[in-house]
Amino acid sequence: MAAIGNAFKIPQSLNAKVPAERRGSGRDDVRLMVMEGEDVHHERFSSLPDFLNERDLLVFNNSRTIPAVLKAAAGNREVEVRLSRQLDDHRWEALIWGGLFSAGDELMLNEGVSAVVTGTGKEKPLIILAFSISGVELMDYIYRLGEPVRYEYIDSAWTLDAYQTAYASVPGSVEMASAGRAFSWNLLGKLKEKGVKTAFLTLHTGLSYYGHDRWPNPEKHPESYHIPKETVDLIRSVKKAHGRVIAVGTTVVRALETAADENGDLTEAEGITSLYIRKEYRLKTVDGLITGLHEPEATHLEMLTAFTPEHQLFEAYRQALKRGYLWHEFGDMNLILRKNVLQ
Incomplete structure (x- = not known):
């Protein structure tokens, strides 16, 4: 991952310091970069339904942030x-x-x-x-x-509500499962109207940064998860209909890929995962990913190369930097759709 890690630098001005709703817009009004093969589109997150269809399934992490x-x-x-x-x-x-x-x-x-x-x-x-x-x-x-975990790029102390997704229900994460932050109830309603299905699992996130330029070793970073039977059943039915399973966040990818067998089949599962996904990894269940924009040192960035070739990912990130996309939990979003999936 050194090639990407050394290939770009995030200017301080692109660190999102303020929640979108405090910048005068809604949560779902952040920008959205859509990547499908070599095609890159620049939209608003509220346009997400335009890129999904009624056979698709969004899988969310319903873990709720605690003041850790x-x-x-x-x-x-x-x-x-x-x-x-x-x-x-x-x-x-x-x-x-x-x-x-x-x-x-x-x-x-x-x-x-x-x-x-x-x-x-x-x-x-x-x-x-x-x-x-x-x-x-x-x-x-x-x-x-307790107070929410706040890193140095955030100037002001925000209440715990700023670090929750709209649908979070199971307390346990010390940092927000932030890929879902941009979903408003209005947007969820529009997705339902279009026929896009939704399902939930739980993965409680640990600290993603230890300070002083120290990050967790992804192979020594266990996190607990639970995938309920109703989510397994939905994934099976969507796969049978040649729909796409789209993970809302890298946490969802880790949980689903941990529980899947070599053929991509799932069963109800609960346990601990330390799965580290990189470009050599063959994705078994997940066909797309909604995520934030990741700093070059983050291991989540390497997971993205399992969805799209490294050179395409870097080109898209170059565009994001040029267009002034915002990074971190209050920032803009990225949808990656694997090109070889039946639609």
């Missing part, structure tokens, strides 16, 4: 705890922003809650924190005192 940043004290130091992945009813993998910690170190949080470092996470710099409260009490504490 907690303030804590370690001795005389103030630190920030960024939760990444829930391990059980009282333990989380987490990133502590503001120092290095070892097993046995204790953090003091508000309201008398404490957390002890019990070990290292799946990869550095994540650690495992055991909280002094658990279950519903701990989740209630997180919701009352």
